[in-house]
Amino acid sequence: MTHDTVHRSGTQDAQPEGDPSARRLTTREAAERLGVKPETVYAYVSRGQLTSRRTPGGRGSTFDAAEVDALARRTGRRENPPPATDGLVFRTGVTLIEPDRYYFRGVDATDLARRYGYEEVAEWIWTGELRPGIRFTAAAESLAAARLTAASLPRHSSSTDRLRAAVAAAAASDPLRFDLSPEAVLNSARSLIPTLVGALPTAGEPDGGAGGDGSLAAQLWPKLSGRPADAASLTVLDTALALLADHDLAASTLAARVAASTHAHPYAVVSAGLGVLEGPLHGAASGPAHRMLSEVVERGGAAPVVADHLRAGRRIPGLGHRLYAGEDPRAAALFSLLDEMPQAGPALAAARDVVATTTRHTPLHANVDLALAVFSVACGLPVQTGETVFAVSRTAGWIAHAMEEYAERPLRMRPSGQYVGPRPPQPLPAGAPLPAAAPSGHGPAK
Structure with missing residues (x-):
């Protein structure tokens, strides 16, 4: 059909x-x-x-x-x-979202994420084939350029700032980036994702300090924490990466498809997605949730924190999702894993207190931003952890949608604006006179 x-x-x-x-x-x-x-x-x-x-x-x-x-x-x-x-319909075989769950190529996405690692889920999204044990490897030249470029940014730069810089550097290092054949795009993606992780500054031991299994989660952990990762924390991180790999036509994915419709190369597609992802209502939404949960834990209850947010006219972060009737299935999957981590107890209790407090008046459920915040607070990770995980993970989805868009009619997304300005013809505006040129002593200007 x-x-x-x-x-x-x-x-x-x-x-x-x-x-x-x-x-x-x-x-x-x-x-x-x-x-x-x-x-x-x-x-x-x-x-x-x-x-x-x-x-x-x-x-x-x-x-x-x-x-x-x-x-x-x-x-x-x-x-x-x-x-x-x-309006315009985007035909996609990547993700289907229903009121209480979502699917990657017809398979329950939460089941996939519980059983397989991020790289395996990414391959499934891209090709519809499962490749157990696959690991992504960065190209040495691209990784070196990305690290050098990201390191040149000011110290206060965010992780997303560094990721955007890393993508640009990796693109400049890849002379084959304009090859849009499926195999070439996939090869670029398999190298780009670990390049993004490798370009981030290191905070801890290489390979996560938990066995060094070479997975992307193990590579990402030391960029987030100065402490070695335990197996449970790596499992949560890997599952979060897999869960967030795609979510149909979210704002950043739409931007990525627009870029792909011009036949922009995959690095440019990822750059377009990163530009939108940084918005506080999209990929950066877990940061406010992290700060809120930290305050709830510190103050011993959600009621005063929720009251302060409402008094200031701020929405309660980490709650509600327009596509799900109940709890975000991504949040439910992460909460079930966090329940098994003793150190997550206080942050989990704080999150549930926030939900219970707000439910008295507004029936909102936890979304994935709240679950990411529980993880980052429980493990002592930076406020930007959720945003970083989101950006690295969603790169797989942007690539999947770009490959679909490359097969569509180019430049098909050209809406017409509804002009509401002054009706022409209008008189030519009278501007200020241009300043007279100062004499240079070198003769008349030509």
Whole structure:
């Protein structure tokens, strides 16, 4: 079923009230009742959770209203589903998001992240093939350039500042970066991701101090902490990297696809994603959650901290997600691992206190930013830890979407602006006269 069919079916009229076949819903109506995208309705059909019937003429499908309502009761309908749109559709086989879970190429993403490491999950996202034990290796020349460039930044530079600089340096070091064939893009990605990690300043022992298994998580740990990592902490870090590898068309991924639509090389695509990711409402959202949890632990309870946030007109960080009816499944997966870490007890208790306190008035659930904050507070990691993990991890998703976009019609994303300025023709503005040139003593200017 193509996306064009999905959206065409949404324009069909529902069956009239007197139809003996009973009330039928269009794809769009079914999606609205379920609180999902039209594409997800057909995912339900493919899994046998809904049955569809072709409309007369064979354009689009209809669905039994009672069956849709029953499925909505089982799955839990989102209170504020996104409005249906006839705008540009991004066909993707990477990630499917449902009200209570999400999938990487049809496989439950949390199950993948619990069982496989980040590199294995990235390969699955890119190719649909599982390569157990795969490790990514940075190209020596690119890594050297990235380290030198990132180290030249001011000391107060953030990790994302250094990652952006590292991407630019790595791109300049790769003369093959303009080769957009799938294998060339994948080779660049397998080198770029460990290059990003390697360009960050080291805070602790190489290889994480926990056996040095060579995984990306083991390489990243000493960039975050000066203390050796225990096995449980590395497991949480590796799982977080895998969970965050993609999340459909988040803002940074949309930026990455726009860049890819111009046939920009994969380094430029990652640069576009990093530029958007740094926003406080996206990849940097775990920083405020970290500060909040630290304060809750210090003050012994969430109530005064939540009150201070509300008094100042600030939202409570780490709560709510527009795509999930309940708790963010990424947060749930990380919380289950953090529950097994004794040192995470105070931070976990603080997070649950925040949720319980705010739930008295607003039914918001924990999102992945709160789970990342629990991890960073519990392990004594920097405030920027969540942002760093997010940026490194999501590079895999940006590459996956870039590969899809390279196969689409180039430059297809060209919306038209709705001009609201003064109507032309307007008179030429009268500017200040240009200052007279000072005499140079070298004759008239030519």
